[in-house]
């Protein structure tokens with residue numbers, strides 16, 4: 001929080017609004033959601049959620065993406081024809097270019113829904129509440145596999161739409177996003193946890209506890 005406050009104060013007039021004004025200036029009002037994510041990552045080291053695994057750089061960017069997605073959602077125009085005030089350019093927000101926000105709640109529900117399967121050894125570790133060090137193979141697998149899984153759910157939805165309504169599928173391609181699927185899954189996970197809702201008509205896996213990792217990234 002101190003880092004964010006200090007950078008906002010020294011370079012952006014002390015507010016997120018000032019940061020967004022600078023985003024508009026740099027991109028001549030043409031910036032997309034992904035451009036804003038990049039600017040957040042480049043500006044704030046504590047949002048640079050990246051790691052090297054086995055010699056390969058892995059970009060997760062959970063907090064920059066959720067920040068931009070929540071900004072997108074909060075300022076979503078009321079009428080369909082209106083431009084998005086934060087992303088008024090030709091390409092619009094292009095929110096479909098973002099991934100889901102890889103943390104702990106979405107992998108848990110993806111496993112419950114049998115979209116992700118875990119090896120028995122991982123289930124055992126989660127049940128026992130064993131601490132997973134940040135960036136270890138298991139923690140990284142849980143996060144990265146949830147990105148791929150939500151991407152594939154999106155691809156399935158797009159394929160189903162294409163089959164039903166081939167004429168409109170290009171429009172829907174940018175409307176169906178990993179962001180909205182993440183929001184849906186996260187809300188569903190919360191409702192399941194509180195007992196407000198249960199899954200009917202689908203075979204599910206028993207819910208395993210979320211993984212335990214100390215991290216500033218989510």
Ligand SMILES: Nc1nc2c(c(CN[C@H]3C=C[C@H](O)[C@@H]3O)cn2[C@@H]2O[C@H](COP(=O)(O)O)[C@@H](O)[C@H]2O)c(=O)[nH]1
Pocket residue numbers: 066070100101102103105106182183184186187218
């Ligand atoms: N992946 C993912 N993570 C999400 C959210 C949201 C809320 N999104 C709202 C926006 C639209 C939706 O309709 C939601 O109402 C919070 N979090 C994360 O949870 C953590 C806080 O947890 P707890 O202390 O239990 O509330 C914290 O890391 C926060 O970043 C999401 O949507 N997706």
